[in-house]
Amino acid sequence: MSSLPAMPPLETGWWVVAMSKEVPSDRAIKIQRFGRPMVLWRADGQIAASWDGCPHRGASFEGAAVRNGQLICPFHSFAFEKGGACTAIPCDGPEAPRRGLQLRSLRVKEEVGLVWVWVAPGEATSDLPLFPAMYGTAHCDFSALFVAPWDLVVETMLDFAHLPTVHARSIGAGMNMAIQVEHRSTEGGLVLWSPKNTPEAEGEIEWKAPASWQLRLSPKVVNVAFFVPVDAENTYVIFRFIQSFVTTPVVADLMGWLANLFNRRVVSEDRAVIEGMARTLRLFPQQDRLVAADAPIAAFRRARKGWLNPAKSKVEEEAQPAQESHGS
Template sequence: MLRDHWYALLESREVPAGRPVGVTRLDRRMVFWRGPDGVVRCVHDCCCHRGASLAAGELRGGGLACPFHGFVHQGDGRVSLIPANGRAAPVGDQYRVEAWPVREAHGFIWLWFGEDREELPPLPFFEDLAEPGWSWGSAVDDWPIHYTRAMENQLDVVHLPFVHRRSIGRGVGTVVHGPLVRQQGVSIRFWVQNVQDDGQVVAKRPDQIGQEDAGVELEFRFGNVWQNKLGPKFRVMLAFVPVDADNTRIYLRVYQRFVTVPLIAGLVNWVANIFNLRILREDKAVVLTQQPRRTHLKMGEKLIPGDMPIVAFRRYRAERLGE
């Protein structure tokens, strides 16, 4: 798991007021809840006393009370009350669980997984999708595979006319020019252009194409979000949530701003998502067959120029993981 990144881990609607929510994320048991102010907190879902799950506890005293012996844990991980010692007794600093900084924005709950910093970097959400006018609908799909395979599938610009030959890839050319890849900070942007193979054409190298004739633009941002800029008014956005070493949850969203009447927009987004989920399951059917289950920079796969976005992804990770 890459440290020192923001991860979109849940949708806002999944953490209601009034009760804690226990989930596995980033290979850890975590519990999320909203404080009296509505702000979301997250701590390790394992009581510091004797290891019970806090997710079955109750919200009390501004924090979360363990169901076993009532220790109240606050959002910073500290225990504020040990009932057996008496409310008047001080609580030592050693009574605490791990806590993570959390932000809520764009309908997601984001968690900073990394070192404590005075000032955390901005959320890696897409600025253009944060503009007013967009509406979105979402769907969820669980993939029993390591998140690197799931993410790389959306960096794979070669598979379209094969995996999606009966849907969005029908008739799409098999030859891939470029792709052009631009990497900056946590962002990998890439442009792809597919052309028909007339038996004469050879795929152009990235330096032989300009951004203007480079076709569709896609972008991945570490830790875990991606968008396909299908048009100025229509986007597909994904969040790949690492659950554990063998499981990834994908939040799939359609963003559009050509229908603005709320009820009709809701219906359009819902229908578009059914379609997109179908496309995503075409990907899933192939990705779940991939071996090994997770990827590394030097793993012996025989990549081609069309795989450049995947190489950029693996390099970024390898540098930070010290591989």
């Protein structure tokens, strides 16, 4: 019997769990996020989300039909509306009481072609962590799965020092090993920049909690990415190339496709390193000693502690720990 995947905690914030185009209009899809099965469907065009599992007998909604805006359970055809309330129990007749059956619904939004879900308990307390470049510009997406914990993948995206080594034949070609990187905290995130390349006001990399990341290549070209745990050991990432200088649709699509061909190569360069790190750190978590150039990673870890546990984080910040270590 196979064991259940490890379940990471349900962290606060709006998480991108899928691309809009992955959710059809006539049936539910099942995905795995935070170690738990989740279903997405459309009720009269509007996106809906719930942890998977029928409240009658626990059947999965994977591939379940959607009729008249209602999600229909594949086992006994009980119907559920967008908010999760049961609206029909056909086996007990049309007048049967609904018995308060309710899906484990999740708050969900659809914006800029992405499906955003709030998984943590309690009310949603922040806006969607979007970047202005995501509105009104041509884009092209692809997704990737990393066999590595979520925080390792995000930290690599905040790591300037690996560029001239891991990406020596792509984005890091010709870069100086003695990388200069500065960072500052923003409200709900971090901005990183190399003083040689980019003024502080613009930054090169921006991260917005919990999981939105932007790489600014020029004022009109950016890459963004969104990271979400599949479970404790796997991370799903959606990458998006955005440009605003070509507006002819066919040419813009071709440009996006070519850009992502290159971006996929960069991601595969990262994948080899990240997945190797994940294997090492699972066995030897202490193999994680940050140096000066890793200051943005230390800042990310402090920020993450802040959103996981604001009170504890404040005490630790005042104590100023001398050594950052992985596994917060």
